[in-house]
Amino acid sequence: MTARASRAAKAPKNRPGEDPATRRRVAPGTVRRIFPYILQHRRTVALLLLVTVVDAVITATSPLILKMIVDDGILAGNSGTVIRLCLLVAGLALVDAAALYTQAWCSGRAGEGLVLDLRTQVFAHVQRQPIAFFTHTPTGALVSRLNTDVVQARQAVTTLLSQSVSTVLTLVLVLGAMFYLSWQITAVALVLIPLFMLPVRLIVRRLQRLIREGMQLDAEMGSLMNERFNVAGAMLVKLYGNAEEESALFGGKAKRIRDIVVAQVVQGRAIAVTVSVITAMFTALVYGLGGTLVINGTLQIGTLVALITLLLRLYEPVNQLTTVQTSAMTALVSFDRVFEVLDLEPLITEAPHAHTLTTTTPPDITFTDVTFHYPTTTRTTLASLRATTPHPDQPTTPTLHNLTFHAPAGKLTAIVGPSGAGKTTLTHLIPRLYDPTHGTIHIAGHNTRHLTLQSLRDTIGVVTQDAHLFHDTLRANLQYAQPHATDHDLTQACKKALIWDTVTQLPHGLDTIVGDRGHRLSGGEKQRISLARLLLKTPPLVILDEATAHLDTETEAAIQDTLRTTLKNTTTLVIAHRLSTIREADHILVLANGTVQEAGTHQQLLTNQNLYATLYNTQFAHQDS
Numbered sequence: 001m002t003a004r005a006s007r008a009a010k011a012p013k014n015r016p017g018e019d020p021a022t023r024r025r026v027a028p029g030t031v032r033r034i035f036p037y038i039l040q041h042r043r044t045v046a047l048l049l050l051v052t053v054v055d056a057v058i059t060a061t062s063p064l065i066l067k068m069i070v071d072d073g074i075l076a077g078n079s080g081t082v083i084r085l086c087l088l089v090a091g092l093a094l095v096d097a098a099a100l101y102t103q104a105w106c107s108g109r110a111g112e113g114l115v116l117d118l119r120t121q122v123f124a125h126v127q128r129q130p131i132a133f134f135t136h137t138p139t140g141a142l143v144s145r146l147n148t149d150v151v152q153a154r155q156a157v158t159t160l161l162s163q164s165v166s167t168v169l170t171l172v173l174v175l176g177a178m179f180y181l182s183w184q185i186t187a188v189a190l191v192l193i194p195l196f197m198l199p200v201r202l203i204v205r206r207l208q209r210l211i212r213e214g215m216q217l218d219a220e221m222g223s224l225m226n227e228r229f230n231v232a233g234a235m236l237v238k239l240y241g242n243a244e245e246e247s248a249l250f251g252g253k254a255k256r257i258r259d260i261v262v263a264q265v266v267q268g269r270a271i272a273v274t275v276s277v278i279t280a281m282f283t284a285l286v287y288g289l290g291g292t293l294v295i296n297g298t299l300q301i302g303t304l305v306a307l308i309t310l311l312l313r314l315y316e317p318v319n320q321l322t323t324v325q326t327s328a329m330t331a332l333v334s335f336d337r338v339f340e341v342l343d344l345e346p347l348i349t350e351a352p353h354a355h356t357l358t359t360t361t362p363p364d365i366t367f368t369d370v371t372f373h374y375p376t377t378t379r380t381t382l383a384s385l386r387a388t389t390p391h392p393d394q395p396t397t398p399t400l401h402n403l404t405f406h407a408p409a410g411k412l413t414a415i416v417g418p419s420g421a422g423k424t425t426l427t428h429l430i431p432r433l434y435d436p437t438h439g440t441i442h443i444a445g446h447n448t449r450h451l452t453l454q455s456l457r458d459t460i461g462v463v464t465q466d467a468h469l470f471h472d473t474l475r476a477n478l479q480y481a482q483p484h485a486t487d488h489d490l491t492q493a494c495k496k497a498l499i500w501d502t503v504t505q506l507p508h509g510l511d512t513i514v515g516d517r518g519h520r521l522s523g524g525e526k527q528r529i530s531l532a533r534l535l536l537k538t539p540p541l542v543i544l545d546e547a548t549a550h551l552d553t554e555t556e557a558a559i560q561d562t563l564r565t566t567l568k569n570t571t572t573l574v575i576a577h578r579l580s581t582i583r584e585a586d587h588i589l590v591l592a593n594g595t596v597q598e599a600g601t602h603q604q605l606l607t608n609q610n611l612y613a614t615l616y617n618t619q620f621a622h623q624d625s
């Protein structure tokens with residue numbers, strides 16, 4: 001069974017209206033998978049455990065010294081013993097302080113190391129996911145998985161590492177010391193211990209669900225903010241949305257988080273209160289029983305003092321047992337959510353013995369009987385990474401079917417067809433943004449599935465209608481395609497893409513920050529920057545998807561001239577809407593309903609009097625005038 005399938009099988013049945021992502025139980029084996037992460041920092045963890053043991057031993061043994069001070073020193077009238085033992089108590093207090101300081105250092109160090117390991121691993125894994133994953137996953141949910149969940153895992157693990165050991169050890173040592181002093185009183189105490197544990201057990205189950213629901217809602221809030229708080233999202237809300245409704249939606253989620261956190265605090269507090277009541281009764285019992293035994297002469301006064309001190313020290317670890325349980329639950333849930341992402345196998349992977357495509361000469365492209373369905377949500381992402389419960393996947397009709405064609409090397413192939421025909425989809429299959437459901441694609445005679453993804457993508461340059469720029473300087477955006485490009489290279493590329501004059505007028509030239517998604521620039525300017533980026537990369541295979549659609553006719557004609565000379569010997573696929581481009585193409589593919597209806601040159605296709613002739617008459621002919 002695949003990880004994907006086994007995870008689906010683990011989800012228990014939902015109650016109506018309940019999110020399956022919240023109901024999911026922690027996957028078995030999660031604890032085993034956490035250990036390697038902790039072992040990465042074994043030295044720090046070993047030191048952490050050592051100082052924790054030192055602290056626990058000091059906590060449990062210092063009351064025994066108090067007994068000796070009272071019984072062997074004060075009551076025996078031996079001031080030398082009193083001074084020596086008091087100095088020992090003071091010395092132990094200093095050692096304990098050093099141990100606690102080292103404990104804080106170690107847990108911080110091991111915890112941050114763990115965060116680093118998990119973060120880099122999840123980031124690298126998410127980068128390997130195909131485009132379909134990103135189209136089905138809200139960004140905020142992903143960011144929350146990398147931030148909140150990873151940090152929660154760290155906090156919980158560091159608390160667990162130090163607290164669980166110190167809690168258990170202190171409990172054992174303190175009870176051992178109490179047994180040593182008076183087994184009768186300690187036996188009564190032990191009978192009461194299950195009373196501490198009962199409420200804890202009852203609440204832990206509910207806590208686990210609350211923690212997961214809290215994390216899920218946190219991720220949903222992150223997604224909401226991520227979608228609304230960028231230029232495009234904010235603009236959409238202003239033009240079409242209702243700010244009050246948006247606030248109400250956000251407020252609803254924030255309120256639920258508040259309720260969950262309050263429930264967590266209240267339940268944690270309820271346990272603490274129960275524990276303190278039981279401890280108070282316990283103290284009364286020890287005073288009553290111990291006091292009577294002292295009066296009877298069965299117990300020494302120093303022993304009673306030591307027992308009371310030990311009793312007070314028992315309170316803390318028992319109380320901590322509740323935090324340890326919550327931390328353990330948080331750690332398990334957080335790690336489980338992180339592992340869930342790491343277990344999501346990318347739909348597009350490199351073949352085990354993939355080879356590098358080394359062509360520098362323009363390659364040809366061959367599609368053979370290619371059929372393609374867009375992958376469904378369930379196949380591409382995780383239930384817990386989606387903002388809402390998905391509808392059951394419906395069977396889809398193929399977007400492309402039985403597509404067979406050949407785009408010759410070093411030639412310009414134009415793809416035309418009605419809107420929704422599948423032109424963009426076809427181009428996405430070439431750099432393996434998606435894989436065909438059936439059929440094969442060959443570049444320079446190599447099946448694209450047998451090539452390394454990096455070499456395949458290095459061979460191809462793409463410019464789309466909606467050019468994307470990062471929120472960085474123009475220089476950084478251009479160098480993204482060619483990190484070693486010099487200022488001279490950048491200037492030349494910008495000049496060829498007819499954007500240099502605009503760049504020089506910007507306040508900081510190439511060092512101007514382009515804004516979120518390049519919003520500081522107009523659509524046409526972004527497209528020209530994107531073309532300059534392509535020219536810097538100089539790939540042997542170029543795909544232009546309406547790459548000049550935002551330009552005015554004059555600028556577009558000038559750019560076409562540049563591209564004509566620059567891409568002269570490059571294999572170019574162009575989704576065209578301009579008659580001039582189509583007419584110049586060496587080869588035209590006419591696409592309709594996801595399949596090639598016709599192919600040939602402009603003249604041949606006009607003579608055929610088929611779909612192309614119709615498109616020409618309705619869309620292109622007027623451009624002749």
Ligand SMILES: Nc1ncnc2c1ncn2[C@@H]1O[C@H](COP(=O)(O)OP(=O)(O)OP(=O)(O)O)[C@@H](O)[C@H]1O
Pocket residue numbers: 135374399417418419420421422423424425426
């Ligand atoms: N990510 C996606 N998931 C599912 N279906 C998609 C996705 N992207 C596009 N489609 C669908 O695939 C079909 C083909 O879309 P495509 O963008 O390839 O058409 P196109 O010919 O390039 O159209 P246009 O000329 O309008 O850009 C459309 O019906 C579209 O709704």
